[in-house]
Amino acid sequence: MKPSTLTLAIALAILPVANVIAAPDDxxxxxxxxxxxxxxxxxxxxxxxxxxYLEANRLNQPFLLLTSLPHGVGSNDVGLDRxxxxxTRMVQFERHGPYLILKQLNTQYRASTDNLAEQRxxxxxxxxxxxxxxxxxxxxxxxxxxxxxVVNDLHGITDVLENTKQGSYRLDKDRSLILPKGVKSFExxxxxxxxxxxxxxxxxxxxxxxxxxxxxxxxRMRYSFVQLPDDNYQPRAYHPMSGYLSDDYLDYGTAINQDxxxxxxxxxxxxxxxxxxxxxxxxxxxxxxLDPGVPEPIRSALLEGARWWEEAFTxxxxxxxxxxxLLPEDADPQDIRYNxxxxxxxxxxxxxxxxxxxxxxxxxxxxxxxxLGSQRVRQDHLIARGLTAGWQDREAAEQAATSLSLxxxxxxxxxxxGHTLGLDHNFAASSNGNASVMDYPHPKATLNGDDIxxxxxxxxxxxxxxxxxxxxxxxxxxxxxxxxxxxxxxxxVESEGLRYIGEADSRSKGASHxxxxxxxxxxxxxxxxxxxxxxxxxxxxxxSSSALLVDQxxxxxRDAFVPIYLLTRYQISAAAKFIGGSDYHYSTSDAGRExxxxxxxxxxxxxxxxxxxxxxxxxxxxxxxxxxxxPKSGNYGATRESFVGATGVIVDPIGMAEVLSRHTxxxxxxxxxxxxxxxxxxxxxxxxxxxxxxDRLLGxxxxxxxxxxxELGLWMRVNAVVLDELLSSYHSDNSSPEVKALLADRLNYTxxxxxxxxxxxxxxxxxxxxxxxxxxxxxxVDAKVKLIPQPLPMPPGSPI
Numbered sequence: 131m132k133p134s135t136l137t138l139a140i141a142l143a144i145l146p147v148a149n150v151i152a153a154p155d156d157x158x159x160x161x162x163x164x165x166x167x168x169x170x171x172x173x174x175x176x177x178x179x180x181x182x183y184l185e186a187n188r189l190n191q192p193f194l195l196l197t198s199l200p201h202g203v204g205s206n207d208v209g210l211d212r213x214x215x216x217x218t219r220m221v222q223f224e225r226h227g228p229y230l231i232l233k234q235l236n237t238q239y240r241a242s243t244d245n246l247a248e249q250r251x252x253x254x255x256x257x258x259x260x261x262x263x264x265x266x267x268x269x270x271x272x273x274x275x276x277x278x279x280v281v282n283d284l285h286g287i288t289d290v291l292e293n294t295k296q297g298s299y300r301l302d303k304d305r306s307l308i309l310p311k312g313v314k315s316f317e318x319x320x321x322x323x324x325x326x327x328x329x330x331x332x333x334x335x336x337x338x339x340x341x342x343x344x345x346x347x348x349x350r351m352r353y354s355f356v357q358l359p360d361d362n363y364q365p366r367a368y369h370p371m372s373g374y375l376s377d378d379y380l381d382y383g384t385a386i387n388q389d390x391x392x393x394x395x396x397x398x399x400x401x402x403x404x405x406x407x408x409x410x411x412x413x414x415x416x417x418x419x420l421d422p423g424v425p426e427p428i429r430s431a432l433l434e435g436a437r438w439w440e441e442a443f444t445x446x447x448x449x450x451x452x453x454x455x456l457l458p459e460d461a462d463p464q465d466i467r468y469n470x471x472x473x474x475x476x477x478x479x480x481x482x483x484x485x486x487x488x489x490x491x492x493x494x495x496x497x498x499x500x501x502l503g504s505q506r507v508r509q510d511h512l513i514a515r516g517l518t519a520g521w522q523d524r525e526a527a528e529q530a531a532t533s534l535s536l537x538x539x540x541x542x543x544x545x546x547x548g549h550t551l552g553l554d555h556n557f558a559a560s561s562n563g564n565a566s567v568m569d570y571p572h573p574k575a576t577l578n579g580d581d582i583x584x585x586x587x588x589x590x591x592x593x594x595x596x597x598x599x600x601x602x603x604x605x606x607x608x609x610x611x612x613x614x615x616x617x618x619x620x621x622x623v624e625s626e627g628l629r630y631i632g633e634a635d636s637r638s639k640g641a642s643h644x645x646x647x648x649x650x651x652x653x654x655x656x657x658x659x660x661x662x663x664x665x666x667x668x669x670x671x672x673x674s675s676s677a678l679l680v681d682q683x684x685x686x687x688r689d690a691f692v693p694i695y696l697l698t699r700y701q702i703s704a705a706a707k708f709i710g711g712s713d714y715h716y717s718t719s720d721a722g723r724e725x726x727x728x729x730x731x732x733x734x735x736x737x738x739x740x741x742x743x744x745x746x747x748x749x750x751x752x753x754x755x756x757x758x759x760x761p762k763s764g765n766y767g768a769t770r771e772s773f774v775g776a777t778g779v780i781v782d783p784i785g786m787a788e789v790l791s792r793h794t795x796x797x798x799x800x801x802x803x804x805x806x807x808x809x810x811x812x813x814x815x816x817x818x819x820x821x822x823x824x825d826r827l828l829g830x831x832x833x834x835x836x837x838x839x840x841e842l843g844l845w846m847r848v849n850a851v852v853l854d855e856l857l858s859s860y861h862s863d864n865s866s867p868e869v870k871a872l873l874a875d876r877l878n879y880t881x882x883x884x885x886x887x888x889x890x891x892x893x894x895x896x897x898x899x900x901x902x903x904x905x906x907x908x909x910x911v912d913a914k915v916k917l918i919p920q921p922l923p924m925p926p927g928s929p930i
Contacts, residue, residue: 157183157269169315171355173322174273175308182280182308182322186223186230186272194356194496195219195232195261196487197285200312200323200464201350204340206480206503208294210349213472213501215485216285220358221261230266230274234259237490242392243383252382280322280353281306287328287349296334299347302327309350318357319466326351340477356466356496358489359399365492366603368393370716371620373568373599373630375554377493394493396486396552397603400443400451406608407615409447416443417469418498418547419457424473427532428507428539429456435540436471436547438567438592442600451604454547469498469550471543478770479505481929482542484549498550502542509693509930510535510573515679516694517575517582517665520672527676534573534587541567541588553599557636558629561645561653565628566595570648572700572930575665582668595630598623624717631716639703640802640864644711644728649700649930656736659698659705663743666697673755685762688781689771692925695751695786699793699927702743706797708736709818710806727810733818741830743794744848746841749787753840756783774922784843789924791848795855798827801864808869820872827852828880832902836895846898850917853880853906861913874910881906 160183164174170193172185196219202212219234236259241252262279266272283301291299305327312323326349330337333344341347368376374395381392402410420432436454443451454471457463463470466487480503487497514531521527544567559566573587598619607615631646645655652658677690711733714725727733742748751759761779762768773789775782797803804820811819832849836842859865860873884903888896902917909915 157267157271157273160267160269160273161271165310165313167313167315167320169320170318170357171315171320173313173315173320175310175313177310180307181275181277182313183267183273184276186225186266186274189223189225192220192222192235193358194354194487194489195221195234196354196356198352198354199285199349200352202474202476203337203347203349204475204477205336206476206478207336208290208296208334208340210287210290211476211480211483211501211503212474213470213499214483215487215499218487218490219261220490225266225272228265230264230272231260232262232279234261237379239380239382241383242381245383248383276322277308280308280324281326283326283328284353285351287326287351291328291330291334291337291347294334294336296337297330297332297344299328299330302329302346305329305346305348312350312352314462314464316462316465317467319464320355321464322353324351324353325349352464354464354466356487358491359494359496363399363489363492363494365394365494366397368395369602369616369620370718371624371630371722372602373554373556373566373595373632374552374603375549377488377490379490395603396488396493396495398495398498398551400448400604400606402448402606405606407447407611409444409449411449412451415448415451415453416551417453417455418471418500418550419455419461419463419468420471421463421473422457422459427536428473431536431539432471432502432543435543438540438544439547439551439596439600442592442597443604445597446601446605448604466497471500471502471547473504474501475504479503479509479929482506482546484546486550486552493552495550495552498547500543500546500550502546503929506542506929507535507539510538512690513573513693513930514584514587515677516673516690517584517669519674519677519690520582520669521676524676530584534584537588537590538573540590541571544592548596551600552603553596554632555636556595556630556632557646557648558631558643559593559595560647560650561655562595562628563593563653564589564651565593566599567592568596568599570929572649572651574651575662575669577665577668580668582665582672594626595623595628598628620717621719624715624719624721629715638802639797639800641707642710642712642802642806644707644713644732647700647704647707649928650704651701655701655704656708656732656739659701659739659743662698662701663748666694667748669694669697670751670755675758683763683766684758684760685766688759688762688773689769691755691759692771692773693927693930695773696790696924696927698743699790699924702740702794703797705736705739706794706803709733709740709798709823710803710810712806727806727814727817730814730816730818733807737798737818737823737826740794740798741826744791744831744852746787746837746844746848749790749844749848750841751783751786756781771925773925776922783840784847785922787844788847788851788918789922792851792855792921793924795827795852798823799855799859801859801862801866801869804859804869804873805864805866808866808872820869821876824856824873824876828876832880833883849898849902850905853877853902854917854921857906857909857913857916860910877906877910 164176167173174183197216199214203210221234224231236256239256241248264274266274288299309323314321328347338344376393378393384390398416401413404410440452482503483501485499486495488495514534518527548568556566556568559569576583602619631643635641635643636646708728711728715722759781775785808820810817831852837845884899887899905917
């Protein structure tokens with residue numbers, strides 16, 4: 131051996147060996163040296179090695195595996211929020227020789243039959259998924275390391291980051307680990323918390339905003355192993371008019387004269403002490419617990435709003451069937467037995483959620499989990515400050531703004547808890563006098579003489595629809611009466627004319643149901659648009675620096691003005707649904723057998739109201755108000771809530787007009803709407819036609835009287851917006867060939883009209899008309915050409 135080699139060998143021999151961990155020779159030795167968590171699944175954390183072991187004593191017994199995020203990223207746009215629940219998987223451990231595997235079972239395909247051969251045929255026809263394999267240690271108790279299972283991105287964090295354009299990340303296992311304090315076992319669930327670090331070459335804008343080093347994103351993730359409920363729960367079949375969320379599966383044990391797809395409601399288990407039709411105390415109430423980290427007065431508002439549901443359960447015959455309490459100090463929110471209402475902070479305002487862990491076999495909700503974004507209440511307060519900026523009594527204005535914000539918090543708590551009770555959105559409830567908290571309400575503001583009144587911004591308590599849904603989904607009756615009682619409930623709610631329309635035909639710009647909209651009010655969305663437009667006009671007229679918070683610099687007034695200028699944005703969307711709009715029901719009775727387009731006079735009336743929003747007088751900001759919308763001060767820079775303009779730091783009133791007018795035009799000219807307008811006209815010549823719609827749109831803007839003064843610039847910008855949106859619909863793949871032909875006809879006709887206008891106008895106006903003419907001519911043959919190449923974006927409005 132060379133001297134250098136010998137020296138190295140001696141040096142290695144005398145190095146400390148404290149960090150060299152010998153692998154345990156059997157399970158008993160390892161258990162003695164580990165942190166033990168006994169419960170639903172027994173877990174052993176070996177502190178020296180950082181290995182987590184699981185006792186494999188629940189073989190071939192299905193349970194649920196759920197991932198969640200006890201800590202969030204802090205950005206609504208990214209969508210990785212504190213408390214977020216991941217996919218619920220039904221899994222089981224199986225032993226094969228020296229190996230333990232975790233298999234995800236396929237719950238989508240079943241055979242509800244006692245014939246074992248039929249059950250086996252379905253099982254063998256569809257694939258299952260092995261999520262993990264580990265080798266069992268030698269010893270009397272079968273234990274196995276699960277580090278490879280839990281230090282893993284089963285939640286799909288990298289997919290979320292990629293889908294939200296935040297960069298390409300990968301899990302860095304060298305900087306990821308199990309958190310021993312997050313290893314817990316309870317009676318019905320066992321949890322493992324891990325700190326996962328994701329490495330990316332470049333952070334996206336939202337990740338960079340909320341992370342100290344966006345290239346290294348560390349997130350706490352939780353694995354929950356959850357016991358399935360017993361077999362005593364009775365599922366309830368889903369009815370499309372029930373107002374519930376549902377699970378579904380294919381049942382190959384179904385007779386051929388029945389629907390192979392089975393659907394059941396999502397709901398909690400709730401049983402009467404005395405079964406039957408009469409009211410009764412409950413065996414065990416549904417109890418929700420509020421995060422004690424919520425500050426006052428918001429805490430009291432949340433408790434009050436969530437408790438609104440007590441009335442519905444009492445009316446449904448459950449005495450003390452529903453309760454809301456503060457989470458006790460000695461309770462652990464990780465315990466699956468606690469339904470939680472959690473208060474979540476983000477860098478910006480964002481959505482709140484009502485999620486649930488449910489048994490995929492039956493739809494039984496095991497745990498409800500509400501996530502409430504803390505920044506949303508500030509948006510409501512901002513709107514209220516803008517609406518009351520003209521009040522002389524500033525103390526009353528401040529109290530009114532706070533009252534409006536807390537009223538919204540109460541409504542929001544009831545809404546999100548409703549989801550965790552199994553209820554779906556009902557975006558048509560506003561057309562029935564706000565019959566449900568499961569709608570998205572807009573704050574109500576009315577005119578009282580020259581004053582804006584916000585004394586009743588939101589309704590208090592649950593609505594008639596909410597009482598029906600709880601009675602239908604949870605109501606318990608004697609077996610011989612249940613079918614008749616549920617049919618009677620359905621008949622009563624239909625006879626009252628209560629509408630129910632959920633997600634599918636409400637959110638998109640091209641949605642067709644005339645009464646299903648978000649953030650709207652009123653039985654008649656067109657009349658409500660006209661009414662709210664008058665409130666907006668008064669709010670703009672009275673807007674002042676009183677809308678600022680104490681010590682805010684004057685430049686922040688520009689952000690306070692945004693929701694006031696855009697006050698009608700959602701009512702515009704609601705009114706537009708009358709055009710090419712339809713009315714129909716989810717009912718399985720006679721009421722649900724047909725649908726129809728809205729009456730011609732209603733469609734034309736809606737068009738009149740929408741065209742009024744494009745008038746320069748409706749878009750203009752008074753000059754005295756423009757003067758006080760001063761540039762942002764110092765480090766108070768523009769945010770996502772600010773209007774983007776083309777004038778640098780100086781306010782851009784014409785840019786604001788572009789944003790709001792484009793919103794109206796997009797609602798009017800979205801391809802699905804135009805396609806329906808044309809088909810409705812072909813079936814009934816009394817209906818509004820595409821040609822008539824486009825002619826009236828151009829007549830109210832480009833072909834109208836040319837204004838003077840400041841309104842001239844607004845009019846010119848609106849003309850460009852209108853033509854850009856017509857061209858966009860013309861080139862859209864979603865526009866039908868018939869609609870494309872009609873749009874092409876009108877655009878070519880407009881070219882001729884613009885040529886005439888160029889010859890007959892002053893030099894200033896002729897330049898505008900010629901620019902429009904050249905733009906249309908080029909854009910007809912090249913879809914990439916735009917009159918406004920970079921449209922100004924509309925600041926976010928949802929959620930309010």
